[in-house]
Amino acid sequence: MPSFDIAMETDLQEADNAINQARKEIAQRFDFRGSKSEIDWDKKESIGLLSEEDKLDALFDVVQSKLIKRGVSIRNLEVGTKTPAADGMFRKAITLKTGIPKETAKEIVKAIKQAKLKVQAQIQEEQVRVTGKKRDDLQQVITLVKGGKFDYDFKYTNFRD
Secondary structure (H helix, E strand, C coil): CCEEEEECCCCHHHHHHHHHHHHHHHHHCHHHCCCCCEEEECCCCEEEEEEEHHHHHHHHHHHHHHHHHCCCCHHHEEECCCEECHHHEEEEEEEECCCCCHHHHHHHHHHHHHCCCCEEEEEECCEEEEEECCHHHHHHHHHHHHCCCCCCCCEEEEEEC
16 A cells, blocks of 8 residues: 655755855855854754844855755744844854644644545654555645645655555
8 A cells, every 4th residue: 555754854964064054154255254153053953043133134044045055945944033142142043843743743634634535644753644545646645735834844755655
């Protein structure tokens, strides 16, 4: 019986490459000369930006553009608010989301059931497994989820025939 998984994954190696490219660009850019702008990356899921108030948005734009160029979806980013730090600096936290939240997984399963396709969807930890008799039904589910009202960029993995 054909099946596939709907998952939300982030390629951490590509994110690491994007952060390193952003650091290099900031070191070379004229508008960041003499500033104490920093990008902290824990190589798992959180990115910390530290800069002056007027340069923090530009720093975020550099990081965001490098992530886009490396193929990391910015729809799966959770951007925190600007918070004050020491010496007139400001901090912004960015979290790379991995795994579908339970509420979103329930919404996906509900949307699949409301479409009345001949498939079964079940939540498995941080992903949704969809099983059906025909491959065409599974492709309709993918189209349904892509066209849905979900604010995430999902990956369709582990396709079994």
